Amino acid sequence: MLTKQDVPTVECQPVPTRFDTPQWKFWCKHCRAWHHHGGHVEADGTIGHRLAHCHKPGSPYQKTGYFLRPAARFLVGHVCVG
DSSP: OOOGGGSOEEEEEEEOOSSSSOEEEEEETTTTEEEEEEOOOOTTSSOEEEOOOOOSTTOHHHHHOEEEEEOGGGEETTEEOO
């Protein structure tokens, strides 16, 4: 069973959207593509755990997924400024 320490945290950036749920993206170093996810920033400063969108065979993200965390330059408090 995986623990939180086994799961990587990936910094992401906001994506402009017309939807109520904020959208985020990060550049995947394994498959060399942008991955997009929706979600609000939680009290711990993360956007929470996500299942991997990575399509590269053998990517460690496929096994664990990842936690998303907004890159510091996009946050003021816990409000996205992007």
